Amino acid sequence: MAPQRFHEQFEQIQRSMPDVPLAMGPDDSAEFIYEKGYVLVRDGEDAALVEDTVRAHFTAEPELVQDHVRRAGPRTNRSGITRIQVGDPGEGDRGADRPVAHALRALREVEGRAGRRLVSRNHLVSIAVNSCPGDEPVPVDRSETLNPAPAEGSWDTDSAVGVLVVDTGLMNDFRSSALLAHTDGDLQIQECDGDGVLQQYVGHGTFIAGLVAAVAPNTSITVRNTLNDAGAILESEFGEKLFEAVDEGGWPDILSLSAGTSNGRTDGLLGVEAFMRELREQRTLLVAAAGNNGSATPFWPAAYADLPDYQDAVLSVGALRADGEFGACFSNHGAWVKAYAPGERLTSVLTGFDRPVPYVYQHSTYDACRYGFGYSCSCQSPRHTGVLSEQDPGAKPDQVMFDGHAYWSGTSFATPLVAGMISAHMSAQAENDPRVARYKMLAAAAGYAEVRGAQVPALRPATWRPVPVGPPAARS
Template sequence: MENQTSERKYLAQIALILEAFGREVEVYPEDWEKRPEGAEYLYRTGVVLVRDEDVQRVVELFRGGQPAEGGIGGVTRLLLPDEVPPDAPEDPSPTQRFLQYADLRLGRGVVTPEHLFYVCPSVSPCPATEPEEVPPGIPPDPVLPTPYLSAGAADGRGVKVVVLDVGWSDAPAAYWLNGVTGDPENAFDGSGRIRPYAGHGTFIAGVLRAIARNVEIVVKSYFTTAGAMWEFDLAEALDEVLDLAPDIISLSAGTRTRFDLPALGLDVFIKTRLNRVNGLTLVAAAGNEASRDYFWPAAFPEAVGVGALADNGKDRAAFSNFGGWVDVYAPGEHLVNAFLTGDYECTEPPNTGQLRSFQGMARWSGTSFATPLVAGLIAGRMSVTGENAKQAADALLAFALTQPVPGVGPVLRATDALGSLQP
């Protein structure tokens, strides 16, 4: 029964994205609905990504193609020609035919699809939850005890975190969010109900502040269509975020990719931008697919990939991705924090159509929320030690390796990780 429920939720989540993006998006494999493993990845119709130095030979191979404008130096979004070369492999999807043709002539990874990246409660065969109601007046959980948040303690003072997400909605009752800024999100639909994935960025900011009370947070609004955005646009957004001079970038979004290769647009950003900023750290969610397949950008060696612990603190959350590429696991199940005020209609089985009423707080699960918890721990350590974000992250990961959980891996729990730093 649980597997059937997960499958129905999975179908509902992909249906939401297909409705939002229309013919612009395709799913691989084409018969994904009939396969036990479901979809491998979502990608953009009629578009591929190519490193700048390969564009000319790819255009010649494809006998056409037009580079699109925008993006970042190092990677090009190539608009495919109308006609597929006659000797290209047979496939119902013209985009896949171009990709297979490039594989044969140039090798895998020279030409890649433009993948769709999505916030981590989305598109998962074993997804985390939709937001759940909590009683009025319930406090955030987890939250560091007062001694950790007092002046001079590990409160994130002087540290700046930029969150790339669906945007920011002020939650007046959540006093710990005072001073958080960001791009306002389009949180309500035409009927006045909370949209799917709305409040995601607000909840993440709340988790950050519950761990590092005085950290500076800016929430950016990028994942505005069904909680998703294209790879090329995400690379450009990350590049723009560097103008804000963050210490930490928190990204609770990602995707699997074709052949499990590193996402090309993000690979170029990390190699040519992120790695050239001293001390800057990207903390990314490992995804909610209960899979060991690579989930990007969390799987990049340069990122801190965060999986989720179950609420018992001893097991991996059932939905969390896992594997040697996941750097650390942190609490990510049944967290409570700031949310929107209003009514929300569930879109996922078995609760489809159920109406939930929220009063500024919610309970939510996902690697999406374990990620800002780890980002908050990094910020907290920085405010005590004077380390930069990269140094603080490395120290915390080294600490996590000293207390691994059998069958899970390295673990960070807030009070254990920061306890030794208290004055």
């Protein structure tokens, strides 16, 4: 059942990026999305070698067009990568990109001789596609307590820990929430459509900022709207945008990132290679979401936590279900996920309190968990009908009103809980190094939970309240 949601999200992303032809990979599977007709390479000698090799291969394949092979530029600067066109992006359907497949195949032997990767698909990095959220937000009455509730403590300008959130930006009325008094950054560019309806994934960055602020009062939070188009960006642009995000205010203590992609590999993303090398030389700790594929396949950049060169600089975070005892149905898992935190039905700030805002659900809930779990998970509850899922043209999607708080689920939201816990540990222990704080906090505060039969480190904020889960509700 999981691919259904993936295909729906694909349609949503394609509509938000109409000028970028996209394909599913590999072979129409629900694993990742990438740009049709292009591959990604390092600029310079690697790019020249890739061009020459692909042209020679295409000459021997009469159905492929050699003249399509050319650099698409302009190359990014600090990321040091460029795009090479290898086919007509307008040909084939969303599951068929034969020129890219042929180009990758042509380079395998050359990569073997070179002893390194030379080329990759140009993946779509996103909060939306199999990353987070695991469901859509649900309104919560503003009189209800946030979960986690705001921790006790004060903010001090001289000692506040700096947390940078690279996400969708802040809602325009975010300052109406007292919880976000020490939050700043970029605003969401467009919150609503022409009918005044909240767009999908809007409020994601604000919700995350609220979670950090609730767990760690002595934190200065900056939110960047790097992922503004339905939370998606091409890998070819992502590395440069990460550089821009840290350049604007300097390298933070903690970088909270709730986006990524799988790529079918175990050696990372070509597009963020330069950024990750520079991150390694800084003192910043990257806390990254493990993704919501319900899979053990590495999800990047979170999976850098499992590479020896980056294990001190990156902490990957999976999600626990609402009671905090077991893994959430949607959470990615495996040895590359280094810690888990509550990530199901958390309550935080979605908008400010200026006015109610309507939202129309895009995805219908399922009759059974799409990952095969047997508890009442966010796949099934609360029940609603969505625009993208409904096949009956006469069916009416459900609409709700948001006027402040919401509950929401995903590894995106487990991630800022962990970022906040590390920040709080730094303040409480007067620890200046976030990487040292991460190890000390895990040693002192981590309990355990069961995820897919394995006992894993679990971090549960002191003000977080477990929510009972039961068997799925019977359908009438």
